[in-house]
Amino acid sequence: MSALELAQQLKARFGDCISEPAEFRAEITVRLSEAERIAEVCQFAKKEMGIDYLVDITSIDNYGTDPRWTIIYHLYGYGHHCHLRLKTDVSEEKSELPTVTGVWRTADWHEREIYDMMGIQFRGHPDLRRILMWEGYPYYPLRKDFPLGGKPSAVPEIAFTQTAPEEGGPFVTIAGGKSSTAREPRVREPASDDVELNARVERRRDMKEVHGHSHGPGPVEKK
């Protein structure tokens, strides 16, 4: 039982929803085109494919491209020791998909973290509230358009935040700059974080033109 066989089993059952398994450094990834069916797919994976351990759920903010969110499920089975990665996309207008807490209880906190950091809602979640930040915190911090230093906020009696000083910090590079000169910390203009954000968006666009994928070459699809 290899990961590739598992992926093919998944594809055989769900047909066109599941992409061809892609391979990168001996890891198999499949994409699910319809995020709404994620619970169904995971239920099948647990019951029929022996994937009894959800390693992690995480999310990517593809700022500048549509669909904005990619949710990634890392699956594993103790019986056959095989890992499988399941990716699915959600657009920003929707920002919602079904929960998989019905399949694996551990998804509870992973999904709460994704909600807290990115603002993606999980329909059917038993207790969807913030887990790292506090109730009433008004922002979603790990979105690409949220500055690292944070924004001021105050929830009386509970917590407050202030912007952390990044000005004059000597060791912060501009992520996404095209060359090392562009990434040089001393080029950084502290007044505008737009410099960094636009640099990143441009880089994503360039990567997509070259590789057809906004994050670089990506996994090779097996024919």
Add this chain to the structure above:
Amino acid sequence: MQTKTEIGFNSKVEGDVVHTRLDTAVNWFRKNSLWPMPMGLACCAIELMAAGASRFDIARFGAEVMRFSPRQSDVMIVAGTVTYKMATAVKRIYDQMAEPKWVIAMGACASTGGMYRSYSVLQGVDTILPVDVYVSGCPPRPEALLDALIKLQGKVAKEPFLALQKRVA
């Protein structure tokens, strides 16, 4: 011949009597038994534990009694990153400590927010508490913490204890 300005005592001459000022005596008692309230929040707590263990031995300075109750402690050692979420709890515990109380900000995170210039980290515990001694380091060596404790003892020794007491007419 006594040249010390602290507690002067010559057992041959004075027997069991010590001549000193009240300020000096009280400060001597206080500085040699500073019971820490270890606010060990992150990695610095491990170096705090090391300072409390046998090799570096904070007990030499009378501070081995790490009371986790604020009511029974004198100095709060903020050891570790203070997040905004934790800040209200730290302030509440500081408020519960009885006078006189002091604060040691141990490590880069407690002093200035450290390497975490981010949305979730309080940029220095001195924004919510009055800090007496800052210790730099990430984490500071146990010896650096003991040095801070010695500096704090020096500060306690100079406190004008009587002048600070409230007078009832």
